Amino acid sequence: MTTVAWKRGAAGAVLAAAVLAAAGCSGGDGTPSGAVSSAASAVKSAGEAVSSAASEAAKSAESAAAVAKDKLAEVKNGVDAKGQVTLGAVATDADGFTTVPVTVQNTDDAAKSFAVQVEFKDEGGSLLDTVVVTVKDVAGKGTGQGTARSTHKLSGTVAASTGTALRY
Known part of the structure; x- marks a missing residue:
């Protein structure tokens, strides 16, 4: 709640x-x-x-x-990679912040990095927080891992979804 x-x-x-x-x-x-x-x-x-x-x-x-938008704007020559992102189960860490594992799949032959915007929303779909996770140097045709962590403590039922995802 x-x-x-x-x-x-x-x-x-x-x-x-x-x-x-x-x-x-x-x-x-x-x-x-x-x-x-x-x-x-x-x-x-x-x-x-x-x-x-x-x-x-x-x-x-x-x-x-606004911070997430600025971070994504820093990515040069990024291509849409939303379909290459999978989010795991939402959890609360020992410090009380909401976290979610982020897995990216590099479909390119060369090593690439990813910038993934993760949105945390309440039961009604209202945005509570959003963060950008960077997963660097994912091998060609490989997978990479990261963790999205909310910027402040969230309470109640929280869902996570992928906003923008860029491969660069």
Whole structure:
């Protein structure tokens, strides 16, 4: 579960508490009690936290995408090699970062290097992070290995896919 999804769940729980409090907690004159006002404030704060977390996540993903685009732009005379890339199972390393093994197949007769953009996405398909893995000097007709590692800790169910892949 992503941080944003967790905070949405927390906001829902606070909202439910506010509704329950409102149902049975009013002053004798019909005005809401302090508990209801506090619950309403908590709901508003939780909503703001969700919005803030979503905004930060989007900014982080945009920043990572810009860095990946710049790295790929540095590749000269690259050819599309997306079909020559296989990603393994997504895992979390000992430091809490998301990783995925990257295997490249060099179909050329000469040694080549690869720049592979790996995109990490949440269950809904939203981009969480993107990185570029370089696998250097893969022998002609050979395979090479690398590991993509997220730039920050990701939570929840994370899938990985190949964005751009260049052989050069």
